[in-house]
Amino acid sequence: MKRILYVGLLLLISSIARAQMPSDAIYMPRKSVCIAGIYSRSSWNQYWEGTLKRENLNIGTHTTQSVMLMPAIGITDRFNVILSLPYVWTETSAGNLMGQKGMQDLSGWLKYKLFDHKGFSVNGLAGASIPVSNYVPDFLPMSIGLQARTVTGRLLLNYTHPGTGLYVTTHGSYNWRSNIRIDRDGYQAHDRLYNTDEVSVPNAIDAGIRLGVLRKTWQTEVWAERFACTSGDNIRRNDMPFPTNKMEATSVGWYGKFQPRNIGVNARIGYVTSGLNVGQSTSYSVGLLYQLNF
Amino acid sequence: MKKYSWFLLTAGLLFWTVGCKEPVIDEPIPTFYAPATTDPEGGNWRPILFQSVADVCVSQPEPVTSDAYKTELIDVQNGAFALNVEQIDAVNYWAAGGVLRWNQIARQLIAKYNVTPGYNDATGQTVPFDPNKPIVGFPAAARILALLSVAQYDALVAAWHAKYLYNRPSLARQGVTPRLPVADLPSYPSEDAAVAEVSCQVLALLFPDETNWLIARAGEHKQSRIWGGANVPSDIKAGDEIAHSIAQRVITYVQNDGIQTLPDVNNAWEELRRSASYDVKWVSLAIPARPPILPQFGTGNMWFSQSDDFRKAPAPPATTSPAFQSALAEVRTIADNRSRDEWRIANLWADGVGTYTPAGHWNLITEDLIRQDRQNELRAARTLALLNRALQDGALASWFTKYQYFVPRPSQLDPTIKAATEIPNYPSYVSEIATMSGTASTVLGYLFPSQAARINEMAAEAAVSQLYGGTQYRFDSVEGIKIGQNIGQAAVNWAKADGAK
Structure with a gap:
């Protein structure tokens, strides 16, 4: 279930990127900064325990909320830096598991337009994240994150019709995730016992496609995304999730932005249509955007 | 602009290369040792x-001079x-x-x-x-x-x-x-x-x-x-x-050995609960409620003594008593303000579902002590046989006591108490983790005197861990350590007379 949270956050991060995010081909102009403040909420009452879809009365509905600050900085017209730092909290509607809260992981992206011709662009992105607080990583599904440091390489293609603003964007990425340390001396994973506190968090790939319209002051799109670990094990029957689990999720949703002047708003909704070792979450987020020019 | 693309391409390639390699877990590799003694x-x-x-x-072997x-x-x-x-x-x-x-x-x-x-x-x-x-x-x-x-x-x-x-x-x-x-x-x-x-x-x-x-x-x-x-x-x-x-x-x-490890299919535990003496009795906090784990386990044979004093802790304070109320308030206070270190301790020693349990945890600790001492096979087996018989007796004693009183978990009496672990589905008193810590530390302190201070430190931390986790009271640990140490001492007495030096 924790993984659910993580996926939720991943989706969240991607969505936020709409106001020039790691998942779009929009760039802040040189010497300008757009700061987004975003509130997100994601909840589920069913999850996949391995391939088995189930509910859990000892959890009821699991909810993850976060507020996040996300500046996008225009270094040049085709090179942006994007940072984000979320504060996350979790709770359940039933059972006795303590909700968790705290600053999660600071992430940063370098985004560079490699090629641009007649509305078609090829964009390369490199991202990394590090945990900024000592939250508990293996108290799933309540933990706010997995404590893994991550590095991501992403290729993003976009075609925008110059006249109408109709666009299609697609991306694919590889996420390398570091090993983590838990509070325990040993644990069970991959059908064996590890006598160490070090845990391998599986690497992951993610991909997305978006169709929409981008105009000067507004934007609307529908999207579909896929997140999948490249290895990992399933949640054991009736057991809690663990950071080694192979999480997969396919989600669909909508994103919109309206920014007539320096100040704007954005919103996003998402829904997980299928998955493995994740919760079937419904999520939404709303954000306030503020652009500064220097 | 060219320099950026260079940077990005290089960085991308680099990430890709490291990315394709799955992280590997480095478990500590046990060092081989020639045993310190041959005994x-x-x-x-x-x-x-x-x-x-x-x-x-064992049949007589062929002599070394034989052709075979x-x-x-x-x-x-x-x-x-x-x-x-x-x-x-x-x-x-x-x-x-x-x-x-x-x-x-x-x-x-x-x-x-x-x-x-x-x-x-x-x-x-x-x-x-x-x-x-x-x-x-x-x-x-x-x-x-x-x-x-x-x-x-x-x-x-x-x-x-x-x-x-x-x-x-x-x-x-x-x-x-x-x-x-x-x-x-x-x-x-x-x-x-x-x-x-x-x-x-x-x-x-x-x-x-x-x-x-x-x-x-x-x-x-x-x-x-x-x-x-x-x-x-x-x-x-x-x-x-x-x-x-x-x-x-x-x-x-x-x-x-009279130990019942099969599930209690006829729900005989309900009769045990009716006859228990405590004023408010345990109910399962699982949803839906489930029968408690192995309610009849505690009446089987023990290794070191069969006396009831050996397996039963004294009556806990009634829920109406000031002593109980302050114990419950303490759990609540800790749960509401749990520090990261209290989280760590609760996690480290909970050893719940999907783990090797507290008995396995003490075996892991003992494995390390055995290696440090370079014990031969026989001596290692003796160490583990002493430890594990005592741990089984500790488990039996805590189990016997649990089903004598049926003391509720803190969250049953105060549902606002949220836990750092799943709440184990059996009565609270006496703490099995504290009992086994008392047992293990007494046995291991005797067998590895140079490590006794460190072992006792671990045992003390384990004993209070589930108070930190929000699933047990302080009196669960205090009384658990006492009956655990008593059992550990019986194992030490056995060890003193078994002929090993």
């Missing part, structure tokens, strides 16, 4: 399930030159110590079978129990480790007895250079074969579905000693002989 008088140590190991028959033996020896010498990678890996794996390796295997099986009983949502019934797939809860795990360690210890006392009776010289003394550090012991019968076979048989009895896997492990273990140049096949065969006798004795013991 030639070990054959006279007091066995557990036998009056005397002289009753365990010479052929065996040459085969071992020649075979050592033709090992493949898997065989060398096997030699190295088992060279870390047969007693310890089988203890690890038992811990792994315990974790694998330590699952929440299945529940059928449609019928509201727990899934029928399959005797081939036992559900190993907390107390049953302690018994499994005890039975394994007792079997290993008795088998090794018998092996030592025969070794020094027949005195077949080690292969190293006959010009074979072993691939691993080997104790300078008479080689007949092989102590590794005795451990492998008896461990395999005991674990197969307890985990029937794992039988084929266990037989394969035991076969590899025995072969590894031949590949490694430590034993000839007739040494192995004699070790097997010992193991068969011991395993029979263990099976008889298991059938008669």
Whole structure:
């Protein structure tokens, strides 16, 4: 279930990127900064325990909320830096598991337009994240994150019709995730016992496609995304999730932005249509955007 | 702009390269050691399930001058030159110590079978129990480790007895250079074969579905000693002989120890709860409610004493008493303000579903102590047999006490108390984790006096861990440590008189 949270956050991060995010081909102009403040909420009452879809009365509905600050900085017209730092909290509607809260992981992206011709662009992105607080990583599904440091390489293609603003964007990425340390001396994973506190968090790939319209002051799109670990094990029957689990999720949703002047708003909704070792979450987020020019 | 694209391309390629390599876990690799002692008088140590190991028959070996033996020896010498990678890996794996390796295997099986009983949502019934797939809860795990360690210890006392009776010289003394550090012991019968076979048989009895896997492990273990140049096949065969006798004795013991590890299908526990003396009684906090784990476990035989004083902690304060109210308030305060270090302690010692349980955790700690002391196979088995019998008695005592009083978990009386772990589905008092900490630290403090301070520190931390976790009261730990130490002391008294120095 924790993984659910993580996926939720991943989706969240991607969505936020709409106001020039790691998942779009929009760039802040040189010497300008757009700061987004975003509130997100994601909840589920069913999850996949391995391939088995189930509910859990000892959890009821699991909810993850976060507020996040996300500046996008225009270094040049085709090179942006994007940072984000979320504060996350979790709770359940039933059972006795303590909700968790705290600053999660600071992430940063370098985004560079490699090629641009007649509305078609090829964009390369490199991202990394590090945990900024000592939250508990293996108290799933309540933990706010997995404590893994991550590095991501992403290729993003976009075609925008110059006249109408109709666009299609697609991306694919590889996420390398570091090993983590838990509070325990040993644990069970991959059908064996590890006598160490070090845990391998599986690497992951993610991909997305978006169709929409981008105009000067507004934007609307529908999207579909896929997140999948490249290895990992399933949640054991009736057991809690663990950071080694192979999480997969396919989600669909909508994103919109309206920014007539320096100040704007954005919103996003998402829904997980299928998955493995994740919760079937419904999520939404709303954000306030503020652009500064220097 | 060109320089950025350079940077990005390079960075991207770099990330891709590292990205394609999955992270690998570096488990601490056990160092091989030549044992610190050989304990030639070990054959006279007091066995557990036998009056005397002289009753365990081991046939007279062929003399080293016989043709049969010479052929065996040459085969071992020649075979050592033709090992493949898997065989060398096997030699190295088992060279870390047969007693310890089988203890690890038992811990792994315990974790694998330590699952929440299945529940059928449609019928509201727990899934029928399959005797081939036992559900190993907390107390049953302690018994499994005890039975394994007792079997290993008795088998090794018998092996030592025969070794020094027949005195077949080690292969190293006959010009074979072993691939691993080997104790300078008479080689007949092989102590590794005795451990492998008896461990395999005991674990197969307890985990029937794992039988084929266990037989394969035991076969590899025995072969590894031949590949490694430590034993000839007739040494192995004699070790097997010992193991068969011991395993029979263990099976008889298991059938008669009065310990109930099958689920309570007729809900006999409800009658126990009715007759319990406590003023507010435990109810399951699981949704839907489930029967408690092994309510009849605590009435079975203990290893070190059968007296009721030994297994029953004094009555806890009534829920209406000021002492109880302040204990409950303390749990609430900690839960509301749990520090990260309290989280760590609660996590470290909870050892719940899917783990090797607290008994397994103390075995892991003991494994480390055994290695530091470079104990030989016999001594390692003695250490674990003392520890695990005491842990089983500790588990029994805490279980017996739990079902005498049926003290509710803190969250039952104050639902606003949120826990750092799943709330175990059985009554709170007395803390099984504290009881076993008291037991383990008393036994280990005696066996490893130079480490006593560190061991006691760990035990004290473990004992309060579930108060930090929000699932138990301080009086659960305080009384748990006391009955645990009492049991530990009985094990120490046994150790003082078992003939080992």
